Amino acid sequence: MRLERVLWAAMVLAVGCTEEKPAEPLSSLKPAPLPVLASEEDARFQVAPAEVYGEPVPGKVLRVELAGESVQLGGERFVPTRPEDQARLRERVKERGVLLVPDADTFLAQTSELLAVLRESASEVWLLHPxxxxxxxxxxxxxQGFQAWLAEAAPGKLRIIQRQDGFELTTSVGKLPGPDANGPSVPVRGGKQDIATLRKGLGRLKGRFTTSEDICLVPSFGTELAQAARALSGVYAAPGEPYFETLCFIYPTPRAPAVAGAPAGQ
Structure with missing residues (x-):
């Protein structure tokens, strides 16, 4: 009996000398975050990130800054819809390289006279990514030039039709199908251009039409020029490495000048 008491006392002392385990910090009591409520359907509205690719910005060129129907070149302002401004601008850019600098609010329909002047007079035309x-x-x-290009006997004839709802990739043998057979090849996702998928689609077309060296971007006339510039990044697999060597850009044919005494619309 005495031995049992001694053993019991030893056990009590051992327990009393054991260090207490520290309490868990209060932060550990914070509940785990709720899972994101997302489905495969939601992926249609998410745009994968895409690096901006293109050519280095040329240095020895004239910078033409766009602002609606007017443009700024150095300290001069031009309104290309005015015949007298067209003539002045034509002389300023004659045989010179030009870099177009788009703003956020200039639409393609507002640039037809400007682009016609540059096509006739400039030695080369560049578009800056915004x-x-x-x-x-x-x-x-x-x-008219676009129709002539389409009529040429050559395989491919690849073009990017830039619409408000996305990009339609079209060739001489038909359209590259997208997720919706009745929609564009590369739909807009969450209101944003999907440049990553555009780039992937153009890579596939290049694999099919290996001898094609040119491609045309055909923006709707209500497209901002800045958005058209963003689309051109998709033509590049890497910086300085386009899938197609020649980038053709389609613009609206300028309206014919009104003739005095002619009925409206003629």
Whole structure:
């Protein structure tokens, strides 16, 4: 009996000497965050990030800054819809390289006279990307020139039809299908252009039409020029590495000047 008491006392002392385990910090009591309520359907509205690719911005060119129907070149302002301004601008850009600097609010329909002057007089035309130091050398074609290009006997005839709801990738043998057979090849996602998917689609077309060296961007006339510039990034697989060597840019044919005494619309 005495031995049992001694053993019991030893056990009590051992327990009393054991260090107490520290309490968990209060932060550990914070509940885990709720899972994100997302489904595969929601992926249609998410745009994958895409690096901006293009050519280095050329240095020895004239910078033409767009502002609606007017443009700024150095200290001079021009309104290309005015015949006298067209003549002055034509002389300023004659045989010179030009870099177009778009603003956020200039639409393609407002640039037809400007682009016609540049096509006739400038030695080369570049379009600056609005978000990064990249630029794109363009071959300008009006609607008639575009139809002539389509009529050429050559495989491919690839074009990017830029619509409000996305990009339609079209070739001489038909359209590259997208997620919706009745919609564009690359739909807008969450109100944003999907440049990553556009780039992937153009890579596939290049694999199919290996001998095609040119592609045309055909923006709707209500497209902002800045958005058209962003689309051109999708033509590049990497900086300075376009899928197609020649970038053709389609612009609206300028309205014919009104003739005195002619009925409206003629």
């Amino acid at each position: 978000d990064a130091p990249a630029a794109y050398r363009l071959v300008l074609r009006d609607e």
